[in-house]
Amino acid sequence: xxxxxxxxxxxxxxxxxxxxxxxxxSTFASGSGGGCPTDIYESTQGAAAFAIGPESDLAHxxxxxxxxxxxxxxxxxxxxxxxxxxxGLLYARNEPGTVYxxxxxxxxxxxxxxxxxxxxxxxxxxxxxxxxxxxxPPQIDIIxxxxxxxxxxxxxxxxxxxxxxxxxxxGQTTWLVLxxxxxxxIDVEFANATGQAVTxxxxxxxxxxxxxATQETTLLMAASVANNASQNKVIKSxxxxxxxxxxxxxxxxxxxxxxxxxxxRATMSDTPR
Amino acid sequence: xxxxxxxxxxFRLPPKAPSxxxxxxxxxxTNPGQASFTQLKTPDTNSDNYTFFTTIxxxxxxxxxxxxxxxxxWVRVTLILETAGPVAVGTKATITPVLGxxxxxxxxxxxxxxxxxxxxxxxxxxxxxxxxxxxNRVKVQVDPxxxxxxxxxxxxxxxxxxxxxxxxx
Numbered sequence: 001x002x003x004x005x006x007x008x009x010x011x012x013x014x015x016x017x018x019x020x021x022x023x024x025x026s027t028f029a030s031g032s033g034g035g036c037p038t039d040i041y042e043s044t045q046g047a048a049a050f051a052i053g054p055e056s057d058l059a060h061x062x063x064x065x066x067x068x069x070x071x072x073x074x075x076x077x078x079x080x081x082x083x084x085x086x087x088g089l090l091y092a093r094n095e096p097g098t099v100y101x102x103x104x105x106x107x108x109x110x111x112x113x114x115x116x117x118x119x120x121x122x123x124x125x126x127x128x129x130x131x132x133x134x135x136x137p138p139q140i141d142i143i144x145x146x147x148x149x150x151x152x153x154x155x156x157x158x159x160x161x162x163x164x165x166x167x168x169x170x171g172q173t174t175w176l177v178l179x180x181x182x183x184x185x186i187d188v189e190f191a192n193a194t195g196q197a198v199t200x201x202x203x204x205x206x207x208x209x210x211x212x213a214t215q216e217t218t219l220l221m222a223a224s225v226a227n228n229a230s231q232n233k234v235i236k237s238x239x240x241x242x243x244x245x246x247x248x249x250x251x252x253x254x255x256x257x258x259x260x261x262x263x264x265r266a267t268m269s270d271t272p273r
Numbered sequence: 274x275x276x277x278x279x280x281x282x283x284f285r286l287p288p289k290a291p292s293x294x295x296x297x298x299x300x301x302x303t304n305p306g307q308a309s310f311t312q313l314k315t316p317d318t319n320s321d322n323y324t325f326f327t328t329i330x331x332x333x334x335x336x337x338x339x340x341x342x343x344x345x346x347w348v349r350v351t352l353i354l355e356t357a358g359p360v361a362v363g364t365k366a367t368i369t370p371v372l373g374x375x376x377x378x379x380x381x382x383x384x385x386x387x388x389x390x391x392x393x394x395x396x397x398x399x400x401x402x403x404x405x406x407x408x409n410r411v412k413v414q415v416d417p418x419x420x421x422x423x424x425x426x427x428x429x430x431x432x433x434x435x436x437x438x439x440x441x442x
Contacts, residue, residue, distance in 0.1 A: 009408045012356055013326065017382075044329065045407050046357035048381050089381060091359050095370070095406045096332035146356040147382035 008043040008144065019045060019144040020053055021111060024137045028117050039140065043109040044092050049149035050078075050111075051085035053141030054157040059182025060114040061142055065090045066098060066107030074101050079114065080142075082156050082182055082270050087149050113140055115181050116207035116244060121214055123175050123203065123247050131173045134166075138179040158269040159183075164261050168194065168252040176248040176264075177205070183268040184237040186246065190264050191230040195257025198250055200225045202233060204243035217241065222249055230263075238272065321415035327360055327405035336369035337361075337376075337404040340413070343395040346425040347418040350395055353388040354379035355410035362391065362403050369404045376404065379411065394418065 008019040027038045050063050059082055067076035078086045093107030100107060115138070122133050143154065161178050168174050180186060192198045201222030206215040219240055220233045235246070246266070330336050340362065341350055354360055361368045361376035368376030382388035393401055403411065 012408050012410055015355070015410065046359060046381075046409075048357045089357060089359075091357075091372070092407045094329040095336070096330060098406075147388075 005041055008045040017146050021142045023140050025117055025140055040110055040112040043144055044094055046091045047144045048147055049087040049145040050080050051143050051154045052080055052082050053143045055139055056141035056156055057138035057179040058113045058115045062112055062114050064110035066093045072101055085153050111142055118207045126175055133175040135177040156270050158267055161266040163264050166250055168250055170252055170254050173249050173251040178246050180243050180246045180268055184272040185269045186235040188233045188266045192225045192227055194252055194260040195227055197224045197226050197253040200231055201249045203247040205245040205247055207244050318417050323413050325411040325413050327409045337366055337402040339400050340403040341401040343397050343399045346397045348395050349416045349418055350393045350401055351414040352379055352391045353412040355382055357381045358409055360405045360409050366402050368402055371404050371406050
């Protein structure tokens with residue numbers, strides 16, 4: 001959880017019509033397989049609606065609010081996804097004595113992601129030490145509207161991951177772990193200009209609770225891509241499934257040339273195609 | 274001898290009798306009976322616009338605060354909530370708990386951030402109270418009511434005139 005917590009009051013004082021909670025996930029429930037992120041943020045402002053923000057990597061969030069009719073905890077929860085925002089007045093209860101039970105915490109609005117994540121994940125085929133694993137923590141992005149939301153529901157952006165360079169050493173594998181929660185259509189392009197053949201593959205990953213092993217699904221069997229050749233792979237939720245993350249492996253056959261480069265780009269979309 | 278005909282004279286208020294206990298320098302603004310007719314004929318036409326920020330209530334402090342005190346004979350106060358609330362307003366100090374229904378909840382803004390206005394017509398001396406459970410922006414527009422002020426001043430003038438006639442020996 002990022003400290004200090006993003007302030008939901010500052011946008012009110014600034015006359016902004018919404019509060020955007022945008023921060024990387026930083027904590028998760030303990031266990032070797034992962035767990036729910038334990039980042040819980042609070043808002044001291046009332047809301048007219050909640051929607052997932054354009055830069056969100058996660059696909060599921062829960063919103064907790066004080067509901068005197070829901071005993072014994074006095075907390076009711078709604079969940080938002082890229083397909084379904086929540087529209088309705090939720091009040092932040094900051095007045096003295098209005099608290100959740102049995103914790104006795106102030107009745108503010110609470111926000112937390114519910115997708116699973118494991119910061120310590122390493123692919124099962126990775127050789128540690130030796131291989132290099134680049135993991136991008138998923139981004140939290142939620143918009144809290146202070147006015148009634150637009151009639152057209154906000155959408156997540158089509159996320160573009162792009163790089164022209166990855167450190168690769170002969171005899172070792174470089175792994176790239178990118179979040180893909182809830183994405184329906186993913187287009188991956190890899191063009192090899194390293195001067196050597198590169199063994200390239202794609203895994204789909206589902207994190208798990210506690211000490212259960214992370215589930216891996218082979219989406220593209222690792223195979224050699226010759227120098228100056230390219231590989232394209234389209235991953236669809238209807239045929240391949242939905243994954244928490246995609247893992248890309250790159251193993252170079254020899255020493256890369258002096259001006260070695262790759263052209264790797266992955267476009268992740270919520271729109272089925 | 275025929276009776277003397279006097280031409281008709283326009284009606285004028287008789288001069289007021291001087292006070293025996295003295296008149297404070299600023300009494301004309303507070304004591305209607307001491308105000309001059311010229312002052313009474315000029316209604317206050319100034320408007321006032323500002324943004325009021327509600328605060329989070331603190332234990333041991335009053336739940337509601339004074340949003341506006343009517344310092345003119347009649348004013349129209351328009352309130353527009355720019356955030357989601359809840360914000361309760363009312364003319365009595367006991368409008369809490371905010372969601373308890375003792376006051377009026379300001380409606381939250383619709384799409385585009387434009388809220389539905391709530392209007393109060395306040396006589397001089399009345400107060401408008403506000404309470405909330407969070408920090409909110411409230412747009413406040415205070416407008417004079419010239420026609421109502423005219424009626425008010427006219428009534429005041431008539432009353433003052435009658436009072437001075439009664440006081441005359």
